[in-house]
Amino acid sequence: MGVLERKEREKEQRRQDILDAALTVFARKGMDQATMDDVAEAAELSKATLYLYFSGKEEMYFALHLRGQEIFYRMVARPGKTVGSFNEKFLAYLNTLVAFQQKYPDYFEASFHFLTRGISLEKNHVLVKQHNENNRLFMNLWIALIQEGKGVGIIREELDEVTAAIVFWMQFTGFLKIYPALKNNIKKQYGFSNQELVQKFFDLIQFGLFKK
């Protein structure tokens, strides 16, 4: 391996170390309260070094959101998830979203942050391009699943799959965001378990409130 390759590898390693430190800081203090000084301290680097890698905490947080996207994509697209009946695949997809949110709450929060506040990096930024590409992959997975469901006569054929994919994804992301704060209260007040609540959500997504 040449000198240039080694330097590139070391640079990427340092970038990932900074992101690890940033993740810890953001998880502890929240994105709004965290400062570049906090991240520098956690990374044991000078603030000047941080700025060689990132324009600021917004860009760091966005890079963490991309990490989350990539973890999620590997979870949802792995071969074992793409076999089985349509209903099995549909539930596997939903359960993967729940599992991702429970296993990686900090990456979920980073993604929700940009989903609700918008992205402040310029449009042609390398990270924004990566984000758009990841989004396209997710949507294509879900659109293909809806198309398959139409093909086997399970999904209503009058639904436009792109629209349905977007709306469903907004509903479910919102549900997941609210879920952790409410599940214990709901359990106490109404007596049904977390698993029951998620199941009821799946039922409502599948069949809606109205008779056909």
Added chain:
Amino acid sequence: MGVLERKEREKEQRRQDILDAALTVFARKGMDQATMDDVAEAAELSKATLYLYFSGKEEMYFALHLRGQEIFYRMVARPGKTVGSFNEKFLAYLNTLVAFQQKYPDYFEASFHFLTRGISLEKNHVLVKQHNENNRLFMNLWIALIQEGKGVGIIREELDEVTAAIVFWMQFTGFLKIYPALKNNIKKQYGFSNQELVQKFFDLIQFGLFKK
């Protein structure tokens, strides 16, 4: 009017003035960034005076969330909304939620804050009791509507109305939170209007993804 009544009225007026100032500050800086000094400056009062009325910014923000709940309850429960066919009432309820979020984004944000982070005030606090009472009123409105829908044969009779009310409300609140940041992007990328997106949400809530 006696001296005591006048003093009580003046005290309540000052409390509301402080909340008006806090709303402006929170809308501009965000709840996390805002300080009691910012609110004191906006209210043209000393910070010590603020602490005679509120234990801190968390309690102020919670009081603003209660204002929002009361505005929403008046919007959704007013007499004109309780007549008409079941489908008309159902859509009127959903449209009121959208209208509330669009007209009072800052109150919506305050409510979403406590929904996702939980309430840090003690359980028997007068504001927490008011919040629980308001929540009960909302849920009862919506549960009664679902029961009516079952009665007229429109809503699936196998749905438990309490569970359906909770799950639906989580889905819709999440959708509304995500909606403002995405609507323009979705319009540009997929070509359908904001009104179409909300209509598609209503359709999916009513009929779900699957054939029956």
